[in-house]
Amino acid sequence: MDRIQAMTVFCRVVDCQGFAAAARELDLSPSVVTRLINELEAHLGVRLLNRTTRTLVLTAAGERYLEKARKLLRDLEDIEGEATSATTDPSGRLKVQVPPAFAAHQLARVLPAFLARFPRISIELVAPNVAESIDDSFDLCIVVSTSGQLDGQFVARRLTCSHIIACAAPGFLDRHGRPDHPGDYTALSLVHPAYVHEMTFKPEREALRATPHGAVTVVPAPAVMLSSHIDTLYAAALAGLGASGFPSYVVDEALKQGRLERVLPGWSLSVLHLFATYPSRRYMPMRTRVFLDFLIETFGGEEQDPWLGL
Secondary structure: OHHHHHHHHHHHHHHHHHHHHHHHOOOOOHHHHHHHHHHHHHOEEEEEEOOOOOEEEEEHHHHHHHHHHHHHHHHHHHHHHHHHOOOOOOOOOEEEEEOHHHHHHHHHHHHHHHHHOOEEEEEEEEEOOOOOOOOOOOOOOEEOOOOOOOOEEEEEEEEEEEEEEEEOOHHHHHHHHOOOOOHHHHHHHHHHOOOOOOOOEEEHHHHHHHHOOOEEEEEOOOOOOOOOOOOHHHHHHHHHOEEEEEEHHHHHHHHOOOOEOOOOEEEOEEEEEEEEEEEOOOOOOOOHHHHHHHHHHOOOOOOOOOOOOO
């Protein structure tokens, strides 16, 4: 038994939550994947996975083995990468965790340019509902901070920032009016997450000079629709159902095309700070390094909103 191959197969089975899916990704037959897992468990003398026809669950021993196996495989990859990076083009699979809205509205849009530049790299994007911290099983994690600070045992590079702004469809505003002040915002029909109980509008530039008291906090009227899924809120706003707050990276194209209009220009609800984070290992694989450089080049690497110019 090739123990490195067996470890790799074991990790992919866990990642894919199934033998057949792992076999397809690794270009192996399902029978080979099953045999390697059985041989690995026999070699270790312990069951790593409890599996039925529908579920696959790690045992306690399997969880411990998975953590160590991932680290060993990463270290092996680093050793090989360090030896070959000076003489070869960046290559291999890059596993990236990214907030789903940023993946859909920005990252997917720029990936063709990156892959045209580095055709031997493939990218696996994982977009969980929440991406707030680094996961060592990823080469790179794009995380969001509302404070502008991150804590943890990892390296963080700033990518950009994005203001959350109120938006609605022009037709909706034609019917319901365009507020001049945050205090008038609650007169609109709204769509927003259920956890939003109040909204604080912060003035920008011109609005700041005209607003001596600074931020204005309002209690929103009962929403006509509640959802924690940002793209559902986005679709509802486009359809003219109501106004809502969105990161500028979600609505930039709709604003340019006139499908959405900014409500209360000059006022923001908050600022999101986006970072690329990665494990603080001594060696970074070349494919990760070039992707990080590409992200910083594309999104600016500064505390400035490239979509609003703020």
